[in-house]
Amino acid sequence: MSRFLSNKRLILLLLGVILLVALISYSLRDRDNVNFAERLIKDTVGAGQSLFSGPAHFVTGIFDNVxxxxxxxxxxQHLKGRLEEFATVQAEVTDLRSENEQLKEIVGKEADLRDYNPVQAxxxxxxxxxxxxxxxxxxxxxxxVEPxxxxxxxxxxxxxxxxxxxxxxxxELISTQNPNYRVSAMVLGGAEGVFGLIEGYDAERRELLLKRIDAQIELEVxxxxVSSGLGGIFPKGLIIGEITEVTIDEFGLTKLAYVKPSADFTLLNHVMIADRAMPDGDEAEAVEEEGS
Incomplete structure (x- = not known):
């Protein structure tokens, strides 16, 4: 009896498998229409998917947004750090370019100082x-370097x-307020041999004062x-500045000229120190006057 039941179960299992395969084969066929059972199953599954997919997508979207x-x-943060690095590098590049240009100018200037011993500083x-x-x-x-x-x-x-x-x-800069500081200077252009002394600095105008010029000499703005070289300290021909105004001094005996300096005293970085042998003869007196 038990053997019969076992065989019956096996037969039912085989029939079930055959039926399942048949249903699968039937459902996989290319058809334009589906039967009622398939439609019911598809609608039920679709409704379930819609019911659960909405909240699932919502939760997934929240995590994606976070x-x-x-x-x-x-x-x-990374871009900010890179931007700060870029700004720093850009500032360094700008500074190095400016420094490079200054050094190039100084190196070029050394060619004009053959009689001196220029020291970069x-x-x-x-x-x-x-x-x-x-x-x-x-x-x-x-x-x-010496005084x-x-x-x-x-x-x-x-x-x-x-x-x-x-x-x-x-x-000590030539823009100093030291009354004993003098620089022997020469005016280029016009009549030759126009000499004077840079004495003093007008802080309001930010200009040098060129004094002791003969009242008969005509000067133009x-x-x-330039430096005359007669003092023995400053090399001849170094540009000092440009005349911006010419007046008569307070005593009415000589002329006074305001000179705008060529060098910017507020922005000094790289400079040159120049030495030369002290002059002899007639230049000795000028040396005393200029160095006092």
Whole structure:
């Protein structure tokens, strides 16, 4: 009896498998229409999918949005960091380009100083209270620097060494308010042999004062003023500035000219220190006057 039941179950299982295969084969056929049972199953499954897919997509969208926000935040922080790096690099490049241009100008200027011993130097300190009067350089006696050596930029004359240590030197600018500071100067253009002395600085106009010019000599605005070389300290022909105005001095005996400096005293970085042998003979007196 048990064997009969076992065979019956096997037969029913085989019939079920055959029926299932037949249904699958029937459902996979290319047909334009579906029967009622298939339509019912498809509608039921579709409704279930719609019911669960909406919330699932909503939750998935929330996580996707959060993930996108986190990624955007990280990318934003990264880009900010790169932007700061770029700004820093750009500032360094600009500074290096400016420094390179200054050094090129200085190197080119050395060709005009064959009779001197130009020493390149860098401004390392500046007193805010004496911003337009003194600067400190990174060259001293160990580099051959001595007091009264002329100091200039590629744009023109700026002053002379007033104090020297082993590794540094202090430069007194020609824009100083020191009444005893004089520079022997010469006016180019027009009549030859027009000499005078740079004495003083007009802080309001930010211009040098060229004094002791013969009242009979005609000067014009725009004429260039250079060092005469007669003092023995400053090399001849270094540009000092340009005349902007000519007047009669307070005593009415000589003329006074306002000179706009060629060098920018507010922006000094790289400079040159020049030395030359002291002159003999007639130039000795000029040396005394200019160095006093």
């Amino acid at each position: 993930d996108s926000l986190l990624n955007t935040y990280k990318e934003n 860098t401004v390392i300190a500046r007193n805010p209270d004496q911003w337009e009067e003194k600067i400190i350089l990174n060259r001293g006696s160990s580099d051959g 009264d050596m002329a100091v200039m930029t590629a744009k023109g004359l700026i002053g002379k060494v007033s104090l020297v240590t082993k590794t540094t030197s202090t430069v 725009g004429q260039q003023v």
